[in-house]
Amino acid sequence: MPDIIIEQSQEVINYINMLKLPISGALKNHMVHMISGIITTEGNKNISNVYSRLTCNRNRSSGSRFLGEYKWSNEYVDYKRINHSLKTVRENVPEGTVGFFIVDDTLSKKDNSTKKIEGLDYHHSHSDGKTMWSHCVVTSHYKISEYSLPLNFKLYLRKQFFGQKAKKLFKNKQELAMQLIDEFTPVTETTYLLVDAWYTSGKLMLHALKRGYHTIGRIKSNRVIYPGGIKTNIKEFATHICSNETCIVTAGDDNYYVYRYEGKINDLENAVILICWSKKALSDTPAFIVSTDVSLTTSTIVGYYQNRWDIEVSYRYHKNSLGFDEYQVESLTSIKRFWSMVFMTYTFLELFRVSKKRSLKLETIGDTIGYFRKQYMVCIAKFAYSCAEKGVSLDDVVAKLGVAA
Incomplete structure (x- = not known):
């Protein structure tokens, strides 16, 4: 046989x-x-x-x-894989194409009885609404034209894991995200960084600007803005907006009623914040999107942000189809x-x-x-x-x- x-x-x-x-x-x-x-x-x-x-x-x-x-070395193998991917994209995508560099984190969950696997800890799961025994991985993804490619990953380990070497070795998730930004070389001239509300700190957005990337991302409702020079947070400000002050923006099959604020926020001298409702009466809880590129139209910002979903789709395939969570080493x-x-x-x-x-x-x-x-x-x-x-x-x-x- x-x-x-x-x-x-x-x-x-x-x-x-x-x-x-x-x-x-x-x-x-x-x-x-x-x-x-x-x-x-x-x-x-x-x-x-x-x-x-x-x-x-x-x-x-x-x-x-x-x-x-x-x-x-898996780091070197990843480096060669990423370089080959970007070379392939460069050869097949027109120079003027806008690219999207996406950063997020995901959990690789394990049973609570699993104690021998290194690096496990309790991390907050947004989907479960509680902490889960897991590894937390910060990853990057590249969406451009027809390509939607996973790039790199960084394992987030809590400070106590490193013991006395923590001061030298520990990186929080924001710092790991900045490492991923630094390692990335865009294929075309224009690239936007897309993130969710956990990564739209002023420090990270300024870091991205220094690397040549504007940021578009969700922000939390307590973010401070200065409409008319008056300090307030966007949640409070949103309660004073009337429906006739919004414009309708279509993204995919959905319509949103959007108010555009442009001006100072607590981290940047000038940025755009979009306050978005799905109901015309503005009766639902709004979503808040920030863009450091004030030249973009409201509809373009919303349309660009939709590309962030690609990294969520990739997590689903990684876990449900490719066994990302199923290691027993x-x-x-x-x-x-x-x-x-x-x-x-x-x-x-x-x-x-x-x-x-x-x-x-x-x-x-x-x-x-x-x-x-x-x-x-x-x-x-x-x-x-x-x-x-x-x-x-x-x-x-x-x-x-x-x-x-």
């Missing part, structure tokens, strides 16, 4: 080779194997399941050594390497999706994952047919595939 269940995906092999990583062929094969396994594995994506998808020669211990013991080295492989998998899928969008009708990452899973099933059928030709019994084929008869 053949040892290999299916041949490695040539598309994945080509992608790894294009990164020109200065690593051994064995390590490259591990990367190809893990990416292919992450894509084709349905259900839980622990290392055993991922490695058993393509061959029964490798097992959990082989994957664990790749993530925890072998000598390679314990060391931070192994965890970061696993995340690096998940980010590489997503990047490969997105570049493939854009390149084959029309010929294969791939609109989403979900479509692309579905395409490769169908290809995998074709390979399984070929494997079974090959075994039948060689006289291999059905029981042996079933055992080889690791499925129940």
Whole structure:
């Protein structure tokens, strides 16, 4: 009976080779194997399941050594992946295209009984409305033209994790976001930083301006503004606005009633704040959006901000389809390497999706994952047919595939 269940995906092999990583062929094969396994594995994506998808020669211990013991730098692999992505975008996107650099954070939640995994702590979950036992990861994402690409990630660790070295090593989430901004090299001349209300501090927005990026983001209702030179917060100010002072802005399928404030805020001498309601009577709770680029029209600011949703969509695919939360390794080295492989998998899928969008009708990452899973099933059928030709019994084929008869 053949040892290999299916041949490695040539598309994945080509992608790894294009990164020109200065690593051994064995390590490259591990990367190809893990990416292919992450894509084709349905259900839980622990290392055993991922490695058993393509061959029964490798097992959990082989994957664990790749993530925890072998000598390679996930930071350098991420650097090469990001550079290749941006080079691909640069070659395919017109120079005048506006790009959006998006920063946010997400939680990788674990069961409370999980104590041996390094770096876990209780972090506030916005979706759950309470603290959750988890890793907190600050990430960056790039949206430009048809491309929506994950870039980099930084693990947020609380100050006590570093002990006596905390003063030197600890970075809060704002500082990690600024690191991500510093590491990014835009493809085109105009790039906007898109963030939610947790990252629109004056310090971060000024840092982005120094790097050449205007910020568009949500802000909290207690932000101080100075209409007519009078100090107040935007929540209080919003209560005095009448519906005839707003304009209608359409974003996607939704209409918003928007009031535009332009002037000083407590962090910047001049900025735009949009106060947005979804009801004409202004009876619902408004949302507040800030833009440091005062030259943009109200509708453009709202339209640009809609692109921030891409990072939320990416989190959903990372977790629901690519196993971002499903690691069972314990060391931070192994965890970061696993995340690096998940980010590489997503990047490969997105570049493939854009390149084959029309010929294969791939609109989403979900479509692309579905395409490769169908290809995998074709390979399984070929494997079974090959075994039948060689006289291999059905029981042996079933055992080889690791499925129940």
